[in-house]
Amino acid sequence: MSMRNGVFVTGTDTEIGKTLVSAILTKAWHATYWKPLQTGLSTESGDSPTVASLSGAKADRIIPPAYALQAPLAPLAAADLEGQTINPGRLVLPHVQGTLVVEGAGGLMVPVREDMLMIDFMTRLDLPVILVTRSGLGTINHTLLSLEALRKRGLQVLGFVPSGAENPRNVRDIERFGKTRCLFEVPKLRRVSAASVERISRNVPSPDVMLQHISQ
Numbered sequence: 001m002s003m004r005n006g007v008f009v010t011g012t013d014t015e016i017g018k019t020l021v022s023a024i025l026t027k028a029w030h031a032t033y034w035k036p037l038q039t040g041l042s043t044e045s046g047d048s049p050t051v052a053s054l055s056g057a058k059a060d061r062i063i064p065p066a067y068a069l070q071a072p073l074a075p076l077a078a079a080d081l082e083g084q085t086i087n088p089g090r091l092v093l094p095h096v097q098g099t100l101v102v103e104g105a106g107g108l109m110v111p112v113r114e115d116m117l118m119i120d121f122m123t124r125l126d127l128p129v130i131l132v133t134r135s136g137l138g139t140i141n142h143t144l145l146s147l148e149a150l151r152k153r154g155l156q157v158l159g160f161v162p163s164g165a166e167n168p169r170n171v172r173d174i175e176r177f178g179k180t181r182c183l184f185e186v187p188k189l190r191r192v193s194a195a196s197v198e199r200i201s202r203n204v205p206s207p208d209v210m211l212q213h214i215s216q
């Protein structure tokens with residue numbers, strides 16, 4: 001498989017739909033999923049079980065987080081509360097068969113260590129990036145700022161995936177001003193389920209097709 005074997009799924013914010021999109025990609029590509037930095041386990045069960053149940057991936061296609069932290073905060077703050085420091089030596093890409101889908105925590109400028117933001121960690125991994133965006137009002141600004149930060153660091157952006165009520169005008173303006181493309185859309189779902197993930201996964205281009213558009 002190409003794409004240096006994986007993609008990094010980031011978003012313009014927390015709670016934007018990264019986990020849902022990661023489940024869709026995992027289903028579409030029969031991929032392996034990894035959430036390296038999981039926080040918030042005091043209030044939720046975490047993204048790995050969600051992706052497992054939505055995509056149908058068994059435990060052998062879910063890599064456990066490198067850090068599993070309790071507080072619903074950015075990794076730096078959550079680690080501080082537990083007297084921990086995140087060791088970048090533990091944040092290395094696992095070797096897997098097929099494609100690896102890596103999900104960030106929050107958006108790009110989220111602190112991981114005193115000397116590292118999420119986007120710095122992404123730069124170390126150097127995987128092509130998929131940016132999950134809210135579909136509606138306010139997203140153009142968040143999305144264009146995120147794209148600018150990614151490009152400034154030389155990260156390869158495969159495109160964006162809007163989640164929520166369809167908004168073709170926003171897609172058009174982001175494609176134009178962000179010089180990128182909408183990879184597929186996740187409509188506003190009445191119920192997030194394995195069946196809806198399966199249905200949307202049929203619209204997902206293959207990794208090779210995503211890369212072809214980049215190199216053109």
Ligand SMILES: Nc1ncnc2c1ncn2[C@@H]1O[C@H](COP(=O)(O)OP(=O)(O)OP(=O)(O)O)[C@@H](O)[C@H]1O
Pocket residue numbers: 011013014015016017018019020021047104105106107163164165186187188189190192
């Ligand atoms: N298009 C959509 N339709 C309906 N519900 C959605 C949609 N997109 C996201 N959601 C719901 O919104 C919530 C937040 O989405 P999700 O968990 O994917 O966010 P996230 O970006 O992964 O957040 P985090 O930074 O915590 O990892 C979830 O309950 C998810 O099911």
Ligand SMILES: C[C@H](N)[C@H](N)CCCCCC(=O)O
Pocket residue numbers: 014015038039040071072073074075105106107109110
């Ligand atoms: C707990 C939550 N679900 C995420 N995993 C962490 C989001 C951190 C966001 C920090 C911020 O941008 O202010």
Ligand SMILES: [Mg+2]
Pocket residue numbers: 018019020047103
């Ligand atoms: Mg998530």
